[in-house]
Amino acid sequence: MEHVTVFGAGSWGTALAIVLAENGHNTLLWTHRQDQANEINDQHTNKKYLPETNLPELLTATSDMKQAVNHASIYVMAVPTKAIREVCGNVVNHLSEKALFIHVSKGIEPDSLLRISEILEQSLPSDLVQDIVVLSGPSHAEEVVLHHPTTITAACKNIKSAEKTQDLFMNGYFRVYTNTDVIGVEIGGALKNVIALAAGISDGLGYGDNAKAALITRGLAEISRVGVKMGGNPFTFSGLSGMGDLIVTCTSVHSRNWRAGNMLGKGMKLHEVLEKMGMVVEGVRTTKAAYQLSTKYEVPMPLTAALYDVLFNEKVPKDAVDELMIRMKKREIDNLI
Numbered sequence: 189m190e191h192v193t194v195f196g197a198g199s200w201g202t203a204l205a206i207v208l209a210e211n212g213h214n215t216l217l218w219t220h221r222q223d224q225a226n227e228i229n230d231q232h233t234n235k236k237y238l239p240e241t242n243l244p245e246l247l248t249a250t251s252d253m254k255q256a257v258n259h260a261s262i263y264v265m266a267v268p269t270k271a272i273r274e275v276c277g278n279v280v281n282h283l284s285e286k287a288l289f290i291h292v293s294k295g296i297e298p299d300s301l302l303r304i305s306e307i308l309e310q311s312l313p314s315d316l317v318q319d320i321v322v323l324s325g326p327s328h329a330e331e332v333v334l335h336h337p338t339t340i341t342a343a344c345k346n347i348k349s350a351e352k353t354q355d356l357f358m359n360g361y362f363r364v365y366t367n368t369d370v371i372g373v374e375i376g377g378a379l380k381n382v383i384a385l386a387a388g389i390s391d392g393l394g395y396g397d398n399a400k401a402a403l404i405t406r407g408l409a410e411i412s413r414v415g416v417k418m419g420g421n422p423f424t425f426s427g428l429s430g431m432g433d434l435i436v437t438c439t440s441v442h443s444r445n446w447r448a449g450n451m452l453g454k455g456m457k458l459h460e461v462l463e464k465m466g467m468v469v470e471g472v473r474t475t476k477a478a479y480q481l482s483t484k485y486e487v488p489m490p491l492t493a494a495l496y497d498v499l500f501n502e503k504v505p506k507d508a509v510d511e512l513m514i515r516m517k518k519r520e521i522d523n524l525i
């Protein structure tokens with residue numbers, strides 16, 4: 189039995205805290221909202237994020253950062269990408285012993301173009317970090333809490349820490365693989381959200397399965413192209429954190445990115461969509477970052493560029509699709525390896 193603190197009590201942080209508690213670990217969930225901590229401790233629910241779920245009574249919550257840091261030396265960082273720096277900054281204020289950091293966020297910071305593990309490296313004192321692990325793959329919180337079979341990857345340059353993460357989370361419904369390709373796993377997890385927004389737009393426009401399959405396949409081509417240039421292993425992109433997560437996010441009604449795209453395709457404005465969602469839609473900021481990555485690494489990413497224009501330059505979605513279809517002729521296969 190280990191002591192673990194999960195930072196972030198949204199859908200994913202709460203679902204992972206349930207997995208850990210069910211695996212017998214002494215798990216504390218940190219939230220920045222006292223009323224939410226009270227609800228979790230007193231009613232064993234988190235109605236805003238997982239309305240149908242009863243939380244294990246052994247799972248407790250706090251909004252006290254000092255208590256959260258002191259509780260454990262294994263931390264799961266489960267806040268959206270845009271909150272990672274702020275939460276790390278607060279953790280550091282109370283950190284006094286070496287800890288293992290497992291992050292589960294799927295994004296890339298616009299402008300700095302840092303991956304989440306790089307933001308953690310920048311924000312945390314290196315002498316107090318045992319290792320940084322990324323846990324990523326096709327895993328909607330709504331299905332994990334129903335114990336539906338789920339597979340995911342724990343990646344760390346140090347395989348021992350990936351294996352430790354595997355042991356912490358693995359159980360009969362949550363199967364964890366290991367990988368040492370942190371770059372590939374993080375890039376796949378972040379960029380699939382861009383393509384999922386596009387898949388939602390395609391469905392919102394009334395296009396069918398052919399269009400969806402095209403987006404998933406050509407989306408994977410552009411994710412792999414830039415991911416390999418950034419140093420990822422080409423094979424990682426056909427694994428759980430690449431193709432696996434791309435499929436689930438582009439095809440599931442649970443996906444916030446797909447749902448947001450769907451509303452855009454039906455004609456809603458981006459700000460209206462984001463207000464209506466009330467949960468993080470990582471793909472919006474990540475589209476900006478991906479567009480910048482495409483320029484920085486001189487990699488063609490036509491789907492990303494089209495989505496960028498729809499989100500930030502008021503391009504009409506149907507026009508973006510039409511323009512994608514009549515681009516100049518191409519060969520299908522890139523020489524990635």
Ligand SMILES: NC(=O)C1=CN([C@@H]2O[C@H](COP(=O)(O)OP(=O)(O)OC[C@H]3O[C@@H](n4cnc5c(N)ncnc54)[C@H](OP(=O)(O)O)[C@@H]3O)[C@@H](O)[C@H]2O)C=CC1
Nearest residue numbers: 197198199200201220266267268271293294328329467468
């Ligand atoms: N949901 C899922 O199935 C999965 C999500 N992920 C990834 O996990 C990450 C978190 O997503 P998810 O849990 O779904 O997001 P949600 O939108 O469900 O929840 C986000 C949580 O983070 C909190 N938060 C936001 N900003 C801050 C801040 N500055 N300080 C402290 N807490 C903050 C929110 O609090 P508040 O209520 O106050 O807004 C909320 O509790 C994302 O990167 C996502 O891509 C990965 C796999 C699966």
Ligand SMILES: O=C(CO)COP(=O)(O)O
Nearest residue numbers: 325326327328443444445
């Ligand atoms: O990453 C996810 C599933 O693996 C969750 O995707 P959304 O953020 O689109 O809901």
